[in-house]
Amino acid sequence: MGGTRHRERGFTLTEMMVGVVIIGIIAIASVPNLRSYRESQRMSQACDRIAAACRAARAQARTQNHTIIVEYRIGTNEFAVIQDANDNGIADGGETVDAWPLPDGVTLDSTTFTNNQLVFNGRGLAVNGGSVIVAGYANVDPLRVRVSTGTGQVKILPAKPSS
Numbered sequence: 001m002g003g004t005r006h007r008e009r010g011f012t013l014t015e016m017m018v019g020v021v022i023i024g025i026i027a028i029a030s031v032p033n034l035r036s037y038r039e040s041q042r043m044s045q046a047c048d049r050i051a052a053a054c055r056a057a058r059a060q061a062r063t064q065n066h067t068i069i070v071e072y073r074i075g076t077n078e079f080a081v082i083q084d085a086n087d088n089g090i091a092d093g094g095e096t097v098d099a100w101p102l103p104d105g106v107t108l109d110s111t112t113f114t115n116n117q118l119v120f121n122g123r124g125l126a127v128n129g130g131s132v133i134v135a136g137y138a139n140v141d142p143l144r145v146r147v148s149t150g151t152g153q154v155k156i157l158p159a160k161p162s163s
Contacts, residue, residue, distance in 0.1 A: 039105065039137040044156075046106040047134050047143045050079060051154045053100070054118060054145070057081050058152040062124030070118040072132050074108045077101060079132075089119070102134070109133040109142060109159075118147055126152040133159050 011019075054070055060083070061068040067084040069091075080099035082091045091097050102108060112130035119127040129149030135142035142159035 036139050039140045042103050043106055043134060043137065043140050043143060046102050047145050047156045049100065049102075050132065050134065050145045051156055053079060053081055054147055054152070054154045057118070058120050058124045058126070061120035061122060065122040067122060068120045070120075072108050072111045072113065072116040072118075073099070074110070074116065077107055079108065087122070089117075106134060106136040109135040120152060124152060125150055135159070 057068040057070050060081075064083070067087045067089070069082040069084055069089070071080045071082060073080060078099050078101040080097055083096040084091070085095050086092060111132045113132070114128050114130075117128075118130065121127055126147055126149055129147050129152075131144045131146040133142055133144050144157045144159045146155050146157055147153070148155075
């Protein structure tokens with residue numbers, strides 16, 4: 001019959017290597033974005049944790065009818081919830097103090113609370129509102145957890161208001 005040869009279809013080694021190199025370049029280019037995303041998620045989770053603790057402290061003050069203090073410990077990079085059973089504004093012996101450290105790389109930068117303490121009275125009202133700034137990663141903008149005076153409403157916002 002005829003003398004034509006049919007060539008098998010497929011990829012040559014050169015074509016495969018070019019494809020692998022292109023995939024490698026795309027993977028390397030995406031690593032910084034993945035790292036930034038992970039750091040952003042850690043920052044958001046830390047703020048969510050602080051906000052949840054504030055909301056829980058408010059509810060606990062109302063249900064137990066005594067003062068609950070959320071204390072921001074900048075020096076040790078943690079926050080604590082103090083059940084102030086005798087309503088004197090400090091943690092005395094026998095009163096429950098639960099402390100939570102922030103994850104590595106995330107820091108309590110500053111607060112606007114008097115003595116770095118958010119205080120809820122026995123009716124669940126925030127005696128003094130304010131904010132705590134959570135920062136840490138160079139490529140992630142700091143966040144602010146704000147608690148309103150009186151209502152105790154908690155919001156997570158950018159640390160610097162947008163202009």
